[in-house]
Amino acid sequence: MTPVPSRRALLREAFGAPVPALLSLATLAGVLWAGQAGLGWLVLDAVWPWQDAQACGATRGFCWPFVAEKARLILFGTYPHELLWRPAAASLLLVALAVQTGLRLTGSGLRLSPRQIAALWAVVPAAAVLLLAGGVLGLAPVPSMRWNGLPVLLLLSVGAVALAFPLGILLALARVQTAYPVLARLAALYVELARGVPMLTFLFTGIFVLPLMLPPGARIEPVGATLVALILFHGAYFAEDIRAGLRSLPAGQGEAAHALGLGYCAAVGEVLLPQALRRAMPSLVNSVIGAYKDTSLVVVVGIHDLTATARMAFGDPDWRAFAVEGYAVVGLWFFISCAFLSTVGRRLHRRGPQG
Secondary structure, eight states, X not given: OOOOOOHHHHHHHXXXXXXXXXXXXXXXXXXXXXXXXXXXXXXXXXXXXXXXXXXXGGOSSOBHHHHHHHHHHHHHTTSOGGGTXXXXXXXXXXXXXXXXXXXXXXXXXXXXXXXXXXXXXXXXXXXXXXXXXXOSTTOOOOOGGGOOSHHHHHHHHHHHHHHHHHXXXXXXXXXXXXXXXXXXXXXXXXXXXXXXXXHHHHHXXXXXXXXXXXXXXXXXXXXXXXXXXXXXXXXXXXXXXXXXXHHTSOHHHHHHHHHTTOOHHXXXXXXXXXXXXXXXXXXXXXXXXXXXXHGGGGGGGTOOOHHHHHHHXXXXXXGTTOHXXXXXXXXXXXXXXXXXXHHHHHHHHHHXXXX
């Protein structure tokens, strides 16, 4: 007959030693307190959008009338009011592209082939730029200085990650190969330089130096110059993640591929790189999330992303006391999107990419 454990044994199994048990209880109490305070701020003590905005000054709860009043400004900045359907459509296209790609990589979503996914990545960002810029197909032109808020955040982050990742693969392969030592050293020099300076240096270089390097008469918009700077910067971080994955593979993997008669490109593309990417997945996801969040630094060079437009919203003298609400909306967006990226990364690490 199985003996019945005593109450003390059950408590020891549930909580462990006294010190970890006290820390667990203290953590639980803190979580409950924070949850109760957050619920009171967001719901119980909040002023709802249909209520008078004047009531926001008489309560400590969340001021939803501020969000309702300034939602357009936070999301789309100074984009012409009568054309707001265009940045809204561009944002929906970019979000749908990112979500579909993440779901497809983990084995769900629409059953699109890799070629179809690649075609979408070529068409959708171009369509988003076309919608924002206008000037063709009867769309009124809108200068890039008025591309603000969510669309420019998505355009820069999606474009930077999509183009920096292939650059990182090329740099990693250049560093690990031994046939051309000079190429390996040049790749290593670039990666170390890019990782050794702040991202703001790249942003200022892209905005102020890159236009000077163009041929006479050529011109690049600030958004395009910023995108180039982000690609060059984050490509170095992706390169280090992928190089670590390649270095972690046993030497026998490459030797076996060559023994089977595979050339360099086939051995890398079919044997080495898929395994390296799977091993490097946690660090790659971390780099993707970091690149996505670092896009908010573009405000330093005069490009207004979601954080900057939130600051514009509570810069109104009538709403100056509601900065917390503005940043809470931005924080919620980043939390949801980064949580999605983390979920995709965990599934990819467990299952591997799905074709």
